[in-house]
Amino acid sequence: MTSKVLQGGDKRGVLIIHPGALGDVLLSRPALFAVRCQFPHHEIAFLAGQSVGALLCGAGEVDRVFPLESSYLSELWAGPDSLCLGFRAWLSKCDIAVGWLPDTEGGLSATLRAVGVRSIYLKPALSTDLCAEHQASRYLEAIQASDTHQIADTPLVLSPIIRERGRLIVQGLIQENRYTVVIHPGSGSRHKRLDAQILVPVIEWLFQADMAPLLLEGPADREAVERVLATIKIDVPVIRGLDLPIMAGVLSHAKLYVGHDSGVTHLAAALSVPTIACFGPTDSRRWAPLGRVVSLVSGALCTCRTWSAVTECHERVCLQIAPERIIEACRLLLAERRTVPAT
Numbered sequence: 001m002t003s004k005v006l007q008g009g010d011k012r013g014v015l016i017i018h019p020g021a022l023g024d025v026l027l028s029r030p031a032l033f034a035v036r037c038q039f040p041h042h043e044i045a046f047l048a049g050q051s052v053g054a055l056l057c058g059a060g061e062v063d064r065v066f067p068l069e070s071s072y073l074s075e076l077w078a079g080p081d082s083l084c085l086g087f088r089a090w091l092s093k094c095d096i097a098v099g100w101l102p103d104t105e106g107g108l109s110a111t112l113r114a115v116g117v118r119s120i121y122l123k124p125a126l127s128t129d130l131c132a133e134h135q136a137s138r139y140l141e142a143i144q145a146s147d148t149h150q151i152a153d154t155p156l157v158l159s160p161i162i163r164e165r166g167r168l169i170v171q172g173l174i175q176e177n178r179y180t181v182v183i184h185p186g187s188g189s190r191h192k193r194l195d196a197q198i199l200v201p202v203i204e205w206l207f208q209a210d211m212a213p214l215l216l217e218g219p220a221d222r223e224a225v226e227r228v229l230a231t232i233k234i235d236v237p238v239i240r241g242l243d244l245p246i247m248a249g250v251l252s253h254a255k256l257y258v259g260h261d262s263g264v265t266h267l268a269a270a271l272s273v274p275t276i277a278c279f280g281p282t283d284s285r286r287w288a289p290l291g292r293v294v295s296l297v298s299g300a301l302c303t304c305r306t307w308s309a310v311t312e313c314h315e316r317v318c319l320q321i322a323p324e325r326i327i328e329a330c331r332l333l334l335a336e337r338r339t340v341p342a343t
Helices: 022-027 029-038 050-058 072-078 085-091 107-114 135-142 160-171 196-208 222-231 244-251 263-270 307-312 323-338
Strands: 013-017 043-048 064-067 094-099 119-122 180-183 212-217 238-240 256-260 275-279 294-298
Touching: 013 029, 013 085, 022 050, 022 135, 022 263, 029 043, 029 135, 043 050, 050 064, 050 244, 072 107, 094 107, 107 119, 160 244, 180 196, 196 212, 196 222, 196 323, 212 222, 212 244, 222 238, 244 263, 256 263, 256 323, 263 275, 275 323, 294 323
Parallel strands: 013 043, 013 094, 043 064, 094 119, 180 212, 180 256, 212 238, 256 275, 275 294
Antiparallel strands: none
């Protein structure tokens, strides 16, 4: 990508297209940062899921959101005559479009060129043409952006209002002077999560260590949370029914987070919450969360060669993680946290 100096007139634009889920989008933050650095005077528009787009827009990492839930992406596929007037007017001032999706027949690129977008970089981040190992680096490579790691240690910024709403929710559930530890028993797939029998001793240890464990339940996590509640012998509050910004507000007040390879785990890490990520069939070398303090825990090496094999696997050796290993990771991160002054 190359940047041009603007000569007066309205602010020009850069369109970034990311149709991925929460965790995938958060792993693209270094690429978003690279685009921002290369085009500091442009308006950065993000065509992505509405919730995560709004989260990044509120953090100042993008300037405008075109939600995937609306018709913007389908309009681009359909051709220039299908673009709504407002979207077409914005694209007419757009200098460059980048995105992580296939365009094998060139239809999307043709629409963008027809409305005046001069430079277009579209490639799926799962492409076998890419050489980088970690997904964050693959996002950079796909759009031919320079690798940069500054953003990996830069926390996602939440508005004071969102943080305060999160604080009030946490305050209503725990006793004063106890560290809040958020445990997310679910994940995007049941094949990536630990059995309740592994998580329950960890939660009980946190309780005995005078911490305040909270269970976080997302829209697809009911079964996983119920399994934990059916196994554990202590009362553990459950936080459920939160939209993404408020969930982020709650997570921002946690002293520790324990989860799987999931979007929520990537969110906790992006907020600089000390994060324990339990990995199983997915490869942490490819999908590890980006954050200041992330501890990765896994079982034996997964020998399943395809996701189909993962779904049929009954041994799940990659997710047989001794609770003591997770407890030790908790102990180490909590000890480090106590040495860091509160912000």
